[in-house]
Amino acid sequence: MIKSPLVAGVTAIMIAGSATAQELGDAEEGAKAYRQCASCHQVGEGAKHRVGPHLNGIFGRRAGSMEDYTRYSKGLMREGVDGLFWDLRTLDAYIENPKALVSDTRMAFRGIKDAEERADVLAYLRQFSANPANIPEAAPTAMPSEVDLAPEVLAIAGDVDYGEYLSTECMTCHQADGDDEGVPSITGWPEEDFVVAMHAYKQKIRPHPVMQMFAGRLSDEEIAALAAYYGSL
């Protein structure tokens, strides 16, 4: 099943019928960039789980769903159950900033800020999922937009008082004392991760319907206010 890394033409798959179609990057460049991942994730023929799970067949797979890998974080499994599948868009968001997509992920990786480098890594990884020629491209590799945050949005200084009021809505489910039974804890969460995560819900990249609803009606200022408040705790 696993194709050799030499599959030709993989470097420039255009996704038909998608207005925001994007190119995968350069798989050869990606192979080099993948070295930063390789200490934890094997990929290719004979790949096994190590610190992290192997990444064969990752495209199209539900997050946190390989039964023989036992070290997934609670959060990653939760997102999987909520409907997070790995495709170009979600993987791109994940490797850009793992915590933005999965708050308590065990993947201690600062993320790849450079979009081209991410596209390269994903082009490389893409080859170890089912042959691009025989799976429909739309689902697993369609790439509408990333968590697309203008620097101005990230730069908004949140109004802590307003954030405190807005946080009362979160408190109905997310306990202030950090208890995370059934519902994850958001207390003491870094401000920037908070902002990116809320925008990921707002843009419906993170899957949970309750959170998509809450985030969906928060303005950029309100998200910043909440992040500032939770960051100040």
Next chain:
Amino acid sequence: MKLNRRTFVGTGMAAAASLSAPSVHAAGHGKPRVVVIGGGAGGATAARYIAKDSDGAIDVTLVEPTRTYYTCFFSNLYLAGFRTLESIAHSYGTLAADYGINVVHDWAVGVDRDAQTVTLAGGDTLHYDRLVLSPGIDFVDGAVPGWDVTAQNAMPHAYKAGSQSELLKRQIESMPEGGLFAMIAPPNPYRCPPGPYERVSMVGHMLKDMNPTAKILILDPKPAFSKQGLFEEGWAKHYPGMIERIGPDFGGADVSVDPEAMTITVDGEVTNVDVCNVIPAMKAGRIVEIAGVNDGNWAPIEPSSMRSTIDANIYVLGDSTSAGDMPKSGFSANSQAKVAAMTIRGELTDSRVFPAKFSNTCWSLIGTDDGVKVGASYEATEEKIAKVDGFISQTGEDEELRRRTYEESIGWYEGIASDMFG
């Protein structure tokens, strides 16, 4: 387990003194005073937020007759053994001890809006600058012919949790083999739209094991109900052939009961029942009418603040209000309470006031590990609290997602309980 035995601690000197001599708590003590009537989802939350956020600048008194509040939420799960009664019991000890709230265990029996005072059954009188009413629901007299509250032991409503829930559970457990459980469902609007149907699910769960030939009959005046597709799918899966529902087309709205004979009459036809759960039509808690801030059965409010449209010093929360598109739920009452608390604090201490945000999510359990949810967010428009966006679980979801939804409801329960009671 949230049962806390420090209940009486913070009722303090004033309440203790009032037991001996009725008195008007003298005007002219400097701090603004807020009196909250009803220590449930709306009232406890409002009292806690006003006390917490004003840091002692506002004097908060909470009037609630019972020392132990049993949440209606999860009381259906108690029936089926997924929760113990203790796990849905809460005391007011932390609100008194840690938040400085003056908790008075008594009934409010009168409100004098001109004098801005509340009279308690014990004879005491409390002065207020702002009054918050969150007394939940009462039943409409004569709504189900043959039934009134004096019949609630023979035919329980179990729509206020506690001893009624215990009674209903015992009655179901002692049903004869192959017996009939009937539910008279309420007309809209009522507390917790999916509540009766979650209850039917939980009764089905009980009977499936201990009395599998028993039947459940729902008499329903409504043509359709909340999460109907999800419930019906779940009933077919977990309790096939056990549950029958008669809607208004077949007499579901034309029902009377005889609690002594244990019969119900549907569209003229008399049927013997073994357990009869009567959930009558509802209206605002009686004190709303006594205070004269009702319009018909419910209290009208300003969408942006929960302030009564009839009296600017009074706020009404939760089930008692007509809150536009918001359903009557604990989540809603809790959400409304935070808006009111912020507004009241702004009025009394000049703290900042922000635009109102409202939301609701109701989880229901259909069978073991089979949870579903429905929710929406709301905004205040000129004329009402209007729905902005919403979602609902889908039929055909996989078991893992349903289990996760159930687990989420457990997390929510812990969250809202600590948001109400500290």
